[in-house]
Amino acid sequence: SQKIEQNSEALNIQEGKTATLTCNYTNxxxxxLQWYRQDPGRGPVFLLLIRENEKEKRKERLKVTFDTTLxxxxxxxxxxxxxxxATYLCALDNYGQNFVFGPGTRLSVLP
Amino acid sequence: xxxxxxxxxxxxxxxGKDVELRCDPISGHTALYWYRQxxxxxxxxxxxxxxxxxxDKSGLPSDRFSAERTGGSVSTLTIQRTQQEDSAVYLCASxxxxxDQETQYFGPGTRLLVL
Numbered sequence: 001s002q003k004i005e006q007n008s009e010a011l012n013i014q015e016g017k018t019a020t021l022t023c024n025y026t027n028x029x030x031x032x033l034q035w036y037r038q039d040p041g042r043g044p045v046f047l048l049l050i051r052e053n054e055k056e057k058r059k060e061r062l063k064v065t066f067d068t069t070l071x072x073x074x075x076x077x078x079x080x081x082x083x084x085x086a087t088y089l090c091a092l093d094n095y096g097q098n099f100v101f102g103p104g105t106r107l108s109v110l111p
Numbered sequence: 112x113x114x115x116x117x118x119x120x121x122x123x124x125x126x127g128k129d130v131e132l133r134c135d136p137i138s139g140h141t142a143l144y145w146y147r148q149x150x151x152x153x154x155x156x157x158x159x160x161x162x163x164x165x166x167d168k169s170g171l172p173s174d175r176f177s178a179e180r181t182g183g184s185v186s187t188l189t190i191q192r193t194q195q196e197d198s199a200v201y202l203c204a205s206x207x208x209x210x211d212q213e214t215q216y217f218g219p220g221t222r223l224l225v226l
Contacts, residue, residue: 043156101204
């Protein structure tokens with residue numbers, strides 16, 4: 001069966017450091033891999049999408065890599081800030097079919 | 112059925128008409144989410160229901176969009192006076208208890224095409 005794992009349930013880092021979150025999947029061949037941010041009591045907010053033929057995508061302080069051989073995506077937040085504290089979810093998508101979220105990693109950026 | 116179900120699976124409508132999309136969450140799940148996804152785009156959050164709390168409507172794109180959840184179970188997303196840009200896949204998801212970051216279980220979606 002399909003499975004998505006994210007590196008840890010919770011991650012604490014110091015302000016200014018780079019946060020790196022991992023998403024691994026099995027038994028899936030996604031066309032897209034996506035990252036979302038979710039704050040408590042709110043719905044997920046889309047951050048970045050990377051296609052299966054792309055290796056890396058950047059948006060401001062965010063960077064996503066996608067390795068379809070390793071079946072892994074890394075999500076980096078550089079120069080992290082306390083406001084970046086949230087749960088980050090990776091999601092797999094196959095042209096609108098079989099959309100699946102990972103369990104999420106709760107990131108805390110400590111001042 | 113143990114999963115989230117949505118109906119209809121496909122809907123074609125004319126511009127200006129109203130449409131209703133239905134979601135049946137997994138029994139016992141307190142949280143229900145609506146999203147939409149345009150082709151090749153990320154999932155766009157629309158609205159979130161949690162128990163008896165006021166819903167989080169912050170993602171609804173305009174006042175033509177509304178949603179209800181009756182009895183804490185079935186939800187209906189209504190789009191009034193549909194426009195062509197409303198064409199997308201509308202996905203519903205439910206989770207047991209979002210405070211524990213429970214996995215969201217997605218329905219198969221409703222593919223809406225506005226002509």
